[in-house]
Structures are given as structure tokens and as C-alpha cells.
Amino acid sequence: SVVHARCRAIGDACMNNNAGRRLFLAWSRNAAFADGRISVSSLSSAPLAGHVHCQRGVSNLRLTSNKNGGAPRPLQARPPPLASEVQRRAVTTSTVPSSAAAEAAQAARSTVSTDEAFASTRLVNAALLAENDLANNANGGGAAQFPRMGSFRFPAQSDNNEAVAVARLRALASSHRDPVVAERLGGTFAAQAVAAFNTPLHKHATLDPLISEFSIGSPEGVALMQLAEALIRLPKEASGMPSQLVRDKLATGKLDFFSHVQSDKSLLINGASLALSAVQKILHTNSSSPYTLSAAVSASGLLETSIKRGLGILGNKFTLGPNIETAVGRAVRAERARPHTSHSFDMLGEGARSADDAGRYLQTYIDAAKYIAAAPHVHQPQMSVKLSSLCPRFDELSRTTAVPQLAAAMGRLIRTGGDNLSIFIDAEEQNRLEMSLSVLEATVRAHRPKNIGIAVQAYSRRALPTLEFLEEVARANPNTDVRVRLVKGAYWDSEIKEAQVQGADAYPVWTTKRNTDVSYLACAAFLVNSRWLKNPAFATHNTRTVADVLAMTSLPDFTAAGCEFQRLHGMGESFDYSGAPVRVYAPTGTTNDLLAYLVRRMLENGANSSFLKQLADGREHLLNVDVLDPHAPSHTSADDSTPSPPHIKLWAATTGASTAVGASSSSMIPNSPRAIYKGRLAARGVDFEHPDFPALFARTPTFVPEQGAHGTDAIGGASSESIDALIHRLNTGAMSSTRMGQHTTELSQRVAVLREAADIIESEALPLAKLVMEEVGKTVVDAINEVRECVDFFRFYAQQAEKTLVERRLTTVTGEENIIAPLPRGPWLCVGPFNFPFAIVGGLSSSAFVAGNPVVIKPHQAAPKCAAALVDVLRRAGMHDDAMTVVADSTQTSSPGVNAGSDAGTRLVASGAFAGVSFVGSTATAAKINHQLAVNSLERGMPLAKLCAETGGLNVLVADSSALPEQVCDAVLASFAGAAGGESCIEGGLPHGHTVRRT
Secondary structure, eight states: OOOOOOHHHHHHHHHHHGGGGGGHHHHHHTTTETTTEEEEEOOSSSEEEEEEEEETTEEEEEEEEEEOOOOOOOOOOOOOOOOSSSSOOOOOOOOHHHHHHHHHHHHHSSSBBOOOOHHHHHHHHHHHHHHHHHHHHHOOOOOOOOOOOSSSSSSEEEEHHHHHHHHHHHHHHHHTTTTHHHHHHHHHHHHHHHHHHHHHHHHHHSSHHHHHHHOOEEEEEEEHHHHHHHHHHHHOOOOOOHHHHHHHSOOOOOOOGGGGTTTSSSSHHHHHHHHHHHHHHHHHOOOHHHHHHHHHHHHHHHHHHHHHHHHHHHHHHHHSSSSSSHHHHHHHHHHHHSSSSEEEEOOOOOOSSSSHHHHHHHHHHHHHHHHHHHHHTOOOOOOEGGGGSOOOSSSSHHHHHHHHHHHHHHHHHHHHHGGGGGEEEEEGGGGGGHHHHHHHHHHHHHHOSSEEEEEEEEEEEEEEHHHHHHHHHHHHOOSSSEEEEEOOOHHHHHHHHHHTTTSSSSSSSSSSSHHHHHHHHHHHHHTEEEEEEEEEEEEOOOOOHHHHHTTTOHHHHHHHHHHHHEETTTTSSTTOOGGEEEEEEEOOOOGGGGGHHHHHHHHHOOOOOOOOHHHHHHGGGGGGGOTTTTOOOSSSSSSSBOOOHHHHHHOOOOOTTOOGGGGGGSSBSSSTTTOOOOSSSSOOOOOSSSHHHHHHHSSSSOOOOOOBTBOOOOOOOOOHHHHHHHHHHHHHTOOOOEEEEEEEHEEEEHHHHHHHHHHHHHHHHHHHHHHHHHHHOOHHHHEEEEEHHHHHHHHHHHHOOOOOHHOOOEEOOOTTOEEOOOOSSEEEEEESSSSOOOOHHHHHHHHHHTTTOOOEEETTTTTTTHHHHHHHHHHHOOOGGGEEEEEEOTTTTTOSSSTTTOOHHHHHHHTHEEEEEEEEEEEEHHHHHHHHHHHHHHHHHOOOOOEEEEEOOOOOOOOTTOHHHHHHHHHHHHHTTGGGGOOOOOOOOOBSSOOOOOO
């Protein structure tokens, strides 16, 4: 593509200054796609009015000046093309010199022609935005900023429409693809793949049919994978454990290996199925005869040996070798056999958990880079680096230390590999996308490598903005080739689950397989037409995707531009990619390091919508589906959902839920990650992983509760006189309590109060979290999670009250009327713990309040402010002042210790003024409360008060020798440091006149 020399000069002038670097987001922000045509309106306050019209094969750029010379046209707001045009981090930059801006504006007013629609649009918008930045700066608008990536879980409300975003992506991809060529190539490639897959040699002598048969989509496949994962890590000293594991996993009636035996399946499948069925039958035998026991032991040993050898075969199939020397040797032989093949080496390993782990992984990478770079016969090798393996704190909250550390490590690897080796940053979870981009940018700026690459996941809703950001980096650093490997993504199930756990407003990934494919093709169109992102790689095993990419260009142009396809070692071998250059992604490592990678590959092979699964199942009619056609048949036989493993349950809201919390009609997951419960939304999370969160946290004030409530000072501590006055009011009925006939009317009011209070807590989550942090010393993540748990308590008990605290008519004989009506028990005492001073206290008090009982909260000595904050919020939500009060220990006797005694609590329990006590804490304290309530009843003739106690909060963690060390480390940290070892207690009962049930 040749851009008009004057326009290119203007673009260079702009891009040499940071104000003009917003250029590469301009086209997507201002583009409206329809019928294969792109209409890009100029977005500027300059006196311009123009449009760019681009069609495939036709490109003409026409800009007309405002002939009337009037006031500048206002900015035309257009919806962004993705659900993520919010902001990334702020970077202080300089402005464009006035001469450059003036020249840019003058060039923009002239008529320009180009054969490259994307480049034309970006250059023009660069000039317009540069001039607009100057105007803003002249008016005190401040320095320009880099375009920022959007929030991955908390997008703007207007951006949270997946259907609209996908429609724009579909239009973008369609405008650059010849559908006739794509259909013809897709049919040809699919026929070739089917013919190669169904050859007798491939059917009976390769592992592909066996892997597909026992995939993680079947119970038998799950059992075998779990057994393999455990057996592979057992030490030699655990001699009796293998047979126990085999019996535990396979001796169950739920598994039916014999059902996999069929005449049309491969010999390998039938033989393995018969053998596993025989072993299972022996293990089922209950006979105690020596012969039977000996056969069972022999069968277990034989199966153990077979599984270990099978894992070795799988390791040989999916990894290029146990070490880099073996892998390079196999790569050289493969490249000699197929001249158009090259390799990208990946050193298997999980994320570092300590500095020692990170140092060991870094040394492994350095040794591998040194060996690969020195190998004489490897064609243009690449090596992938997993950043989480080089830093034990690879997260946004550690950005200031992690990014420089990782950039320094990348610099060492780049220097070691030299010009002979390209280093690629591997794709990880979406919450690490921003960090990965920051590391790449910092590495380019600090070390100026000849080239550097990164994998971009198309299933991410921010895939296209990621490419735009990378193109900006490449444009700002012309001496470094920034390369992209476009993949579809391998962590879909965990991304969906994590978004639900975090209470996100949106999923960070597309929720259907088809939408991911559309995103992939839109990103492919961007890369094919990009001037700055050189030598892009398209990783796919899907023959139709290959056809669609080639239909955006031609094979000669594809090859001449340095483009290539990529496949995983051990997959996609039967398809030659129409002779295009192919790079093999080659994992390298021992069998012990293989499991996490192997599970992802098994998931990919076993997914119902996977191309390889469809190929193995003979669903040939689905192999050439045009995903850009919204009316084309689905990838799956039933629906368009992205399949998930059977052990990951994705709940959909059922009848009774509103539209906002309902499930998507085309997906098995809810429309919102917060709609995982029936009829209510889970608590909204806080985007503490956003790069701007530290600044937001710093300027957010801590929640300050009001002091004093009916003479009882909740913060400074209650005096003896105030406690006596409270007890008198309870005994005389001065505190509010629902009476006969008023319950139904007031119930709706109390339910409304709880829901309003939940909304208030949600809106002030950060100030309340800071209060929890300051009072009991929790981390920011744990404090936010506790505040969210309190919101869940309030909404749960409001929902339960509407279901259970209602009058019901009982069936009886004619002439009688029997009504069962729940009534409040009376004053209720809630005694809270130290480790959850906000959430658990909120759960105890809200359940008692919504049932109509007057509530007294006795918080832990060290956490009176959290309890006072709860009462403040409830009063703001409409609760009567006398419905709930807080009694704290005197400041003279309070102690920060978790097991300190409580003067106020002792007096309140001994008073006999309460119909019930809810307590969370130690078993010893619960026993004392129980004893005192019994004394009140037996010796003082008071009604026996109800006690609801949850006690004994010690976590027990059992880790046997088959456990993955990294998972044990994470579990131990979460157990002793996460939320002080507590637990979530959502399913509680309501203290009213019938039953109190805790599940």
C-alpha cells in the first residue's frame, strides 16, 4: 500500500508527538458498518465535514471543508465498536507543535487517494485529533493521553451489549472477505480434512480418535484424566496408594466403558474400552477369595502401568520433547521433511509461587534461548514466555514492582536470543492482559529489540482494542517489529467462572463459540490490513477459518507479507493449510509439567463445537459453516452455546427472575455474571484490578458511622447505665416488635429496607471496605469480598422472607379455617465475630430484623465501627431508629485480641431479655451462652431462649502426595490468610415463630 506522500509526512509528524498517537483508535470509535461498507465520519472540532467510504476493491477518500467557514462542528458521538472503549492508564505526554497541527489540518482539508482504506482513515483522523488535542490544551484541557484499554469486567453500561458488538465485528470481517472464495476454499479444505482423518492408518494407528472418544466431555474421560493426574505425581514410596486410587476412580457403577465398544470405531478405541471394562468388573467384585483379591490387585497394577505409559505416549504426541535439546532435534527433522514448516518453542510450567520459582523458570528460559539461537538448522525459531512464571506477583495490585521486574527479565531473554530468536509473550487470563501489554511496551522502550511478539486471544471482548494498542506501540517504535499470534483462547471456562465469582457486570470473553469465531475473523481482517503489525500468525485447526482468512487476501500476498498459520504440535497434522507457511507451537517439558497443558488440549478436542470433535464424530455438514452469516446453522447440533466441561456447572436463572437476571436464550450461562442465583442478583464486585484503582482507593474516604444510638455509644463503648436502660426498654416492650395482624403489612416494608440497604452498601463498597481494613486489618481484596457478602446476605434474607414469612391456609374439613402465620419471637441478640465484623454481623442482624424482631448487636470488642456502619446503612434505607441498636464493650475493657472477654455481652445474655441469641465465634463462648440461657430458664423462670450458634472456625486442609504443589500453596494461603480463615454462610434461617433452620 502506498499512502500519499504528503499525508504520510503529516502522519509521521503527528506520531512523533504523543498527542497524535491516538490515531489508531479513531477508526473504530467513529465507524458505522452496514452492508459491507464502512462509513467513517471525521471526529473533530475543526471546521470540517467529511466522510470516508470504503468498499472491497474500491477506495476513495473525500474530505470537504466547511465552505461557510462557520463555527466548528461539534463532536459526533457514535457508539464504540466493542464493549470496552473505556480507559486504560494515564501517561503524561507532550503536545503537538502548532506548526505540525496546522499542517495536519491543512492536509486533512485536501482531497487524498489511497489503496489502503485503513491507513487513509487513520492518518486523516490523526491530523484531526491532533488539532483537537491542541484546542483542548489551549483551553486548559491538559495534556493528551494514550488510548487506554477498557475495563475487562466492568464496562460502561452502554458497552455491555454483546449482540451489538458482535454485529459490528461481523460487518468489519465481512467487508474484507470475499464470501464466494471463502465458501469454495472452505468446502475444499473440509473435504481434504475428512479424507485424511478417515484413512485406515489414521483411524486405527493414531491417538486422535481415542482422545476424542474419551474426552473430558464424557464421564469416563473425566475419571481417566483425574486418575492420570493423581498417578503421575505419586512418589515411589507410596506403594499402596496407586491401587487405592484406581479403585476409587473406576470402581463405580456410573462409568460404562463397554458402551464405547462399537463396530465402526477404531481398534484402539475398542481394545481400550474392553480392557477398561474388564478391569472395572474385577474391581466391582465383592468376593473375599484369595483369587479374586489377587486378580483385583493385578488389574490395578496393570491399569496403573498402562495409564503411566499412556501418559508417556500422550506426552510424546503433545510435546516436542522432555528438554530443549530433544525438541530442537525433532524440530529440525520435521522442518527438513516439510520445508514450509517452522517452530515456536514453549517451555511448560505453571505460574511461579516464590522468587526461587521465578528465578528457576527464568534460567530455564535463558538456557533454552541460548540453545535455540545457536542451533544452525532451525528456521526462524520463536520461543513463548509465560510472564506469570517469571514473577510470583503478576497482578495489577503489584504493577509498580512487577512490570519493571518482568521487563528486565524479558530484556535478558532478548539479549540471550539475539537476532536469531523471536520472543513471544504467551496469552494468559484476561485479568492479566493489561499487565502483559504494559510489560511488552516497557520492554520495547527499554531494550529496543529487533522484534517481539505477543499472543492475542480472540475470545476476549477486548481483542480488537488490544490489536489497536499494539499497532500504536509498533508505530511509535518503528525499529522494533511487533508481531501478533492470533489465537481463539484456552481459558473460557475459568474466565466465565471468575467473572461470576468477582460479581462482574460483564463477562470478559464472548459467551458463545460463534461470537468468538466472528471476533477472530474481525481481528484477522485488522491484521491482514495492518501496516505496522508485521508477520502476523493465525493459530487455528479449523479449515473453514483458514479459508476465511485466505479469502481476505490471496495466498501469494499472504506469503509475501510474512503471514503464517500456526497449529499445536500433535493437532491438525492431517491438514496442510493449502501450502501456506505453518508454524508448529511446540511445548517442551517433562510429563510432570504436562498435565495443565494436556487438560486444555483435551478440553479443546472434547468440546462439542470443536472442529476436531466434529471431524471425529462425522458431523461433516458443520465443517464448512459460515460464521459471518447470522442465519447459518450452529456449530453444535443443539444450540449455539460454548460447551463447558461437565464438572463446571454454569447456572442459568430460572422462572421468576426478571429480564435483568435471566439466562441468555442462546447460551447456558446467564446474561450477567451476577445472575447466578434464582431471582436475585449477586453482589457487584469492585474493579480493584483496574490500573486506576490505586488512585481511586487513595482518594476515597473511609466510611464514618454516626456515634450514639438511644443513649448507647456503639463506638466509644456502652456504660453500665446505658445497658441497664436498654434492658429496661426491652423488658417493657419499648423497642419495636411486630404484633398480631401487623406482620404481613410490615413484612413488605422490612424486605424493601433490606434491598435498599443492599443497594446502598453496593454503591459505597469501597468506603465500607476501607472501614473493615482499618478496624480489623484485612487486605483490600478480603475487605471488598466481605462487603459483597453482606450484600448477598441482605438480598438472600429479603427473598427468603417473602417466601417463608407469609400466612398459609391449611387444608381442613368443611366449615373450618386453619391459618398458619409466622410471628416474631421477640428481642434478638446478635453476637458477632472478629474475622467477619461486617458480613456475618450483617447476616445475623438482617435475618432477625426481617422477621420482625427488635435487634441488639453486640459486636466484637475490636470492631464496633463496622456494626455501627451497618445500623447507619439500614436507617438510611428506611429502618426505624428503635428497630436495631448496637452495644459495644467499654473502651477500658476492650482488647484487640480475638478471644478477649466481653462485659457487655455477659450482661446482655444474663439479662434474660432476649427471645433468642445468634452467635458466631468459639465453641467455648457458645457453651457459656448456652449455659447462661439454661440458668435463666431454670433458676429465674424465664422462657428458654433460642440459641443459633456457629462455632469452631479452624480450617483443616489435607494434602496427599498426589496433590499439585502449586494448588496446595494457593489453598494454604487462602486458608490461613484469606479472610482470616472464615467461611461464607449464606443459607441461614429466619428467627421467627416456627423453625430456625441452618443448612
